[in-house]
Amino acid sequence: MPGIFTLPPYDDEPPALLGGFCPVCNAYYFPRPKYCRACLGPLKETRVGSEGSIYSFTIVRKKAPLGLPQPYGVGYVILKETGLFIFSLFDPATLDKLRIGLPVRLAVNTLGVDINGSPCLRPYFTPMPVMSDPGKI
Numbered sequence: 001m002p003g004i005f006t007l008p009p010y011d012d013e014p015p016a017l018l019g020g021f022c023p024v025c026n027a028y029y030f031p032r033p034k035y036c037r038a039c040l041g042p043l044k045e046t047r048v049g050s051e052g053s054i055y056s057f058t059i060v061r062k063k064a065p066l067g068l069p070q071p072y073g074v075g076y077v078i079l080k081e082t083g084l085f086i087f088s089l090f091d092p093a094t095l096d097k098l099r100i101g102l103p104v105r106l107a108v109n110t111l112g113v114d115i116n117g118s119p120c121l122r123p124y125f126t127p128m129p130v131m132s133d134p135g136k137i
């Protein structure tokens with residue numbers, strides 16, 4: 001779907017979610033509605049964030065919809081940059097690491113398949129690398 005996230009052509013900039021910003025109300029929205037919900041003014045498309053922390057999550061172990069891998073994780077992330085609560089997928093390779101408050105960042109990669117059975121590009125959150133972990137750099 002266009003207008004949901006940025007996918008920079010180079011690795012120097014991480015992907016980010018695209019939402020709306022109302023300069024009158026100083027309010028951010030994701031996904032971007034047509035108008036500001038407070039003043040009904042026009043919104044500017046803007047990056048609303050790529051890092052945050054897990055507010056809540058669950059792991060779904062029954063048959064996955066939309067070509068998602070099974071099991072899969074979903075939940076709410078509070079974005080550091082804008083304070084928005086985002087309902088999102090989590091990295092299926094890190095489901096055992098998920099916990100409330102865990103710092104996460106946005107990734108965009110193939111995850112599951114589309115309706116034609118082809119690999120599907122999706123945004124999801126994955127744990128931030130742990131800098132103080134002994135033995136890792």
Ligand SMILES: [Zn+2]
Nearest residue numbers: 022025036039
């Ligand atoms: Zn407004």
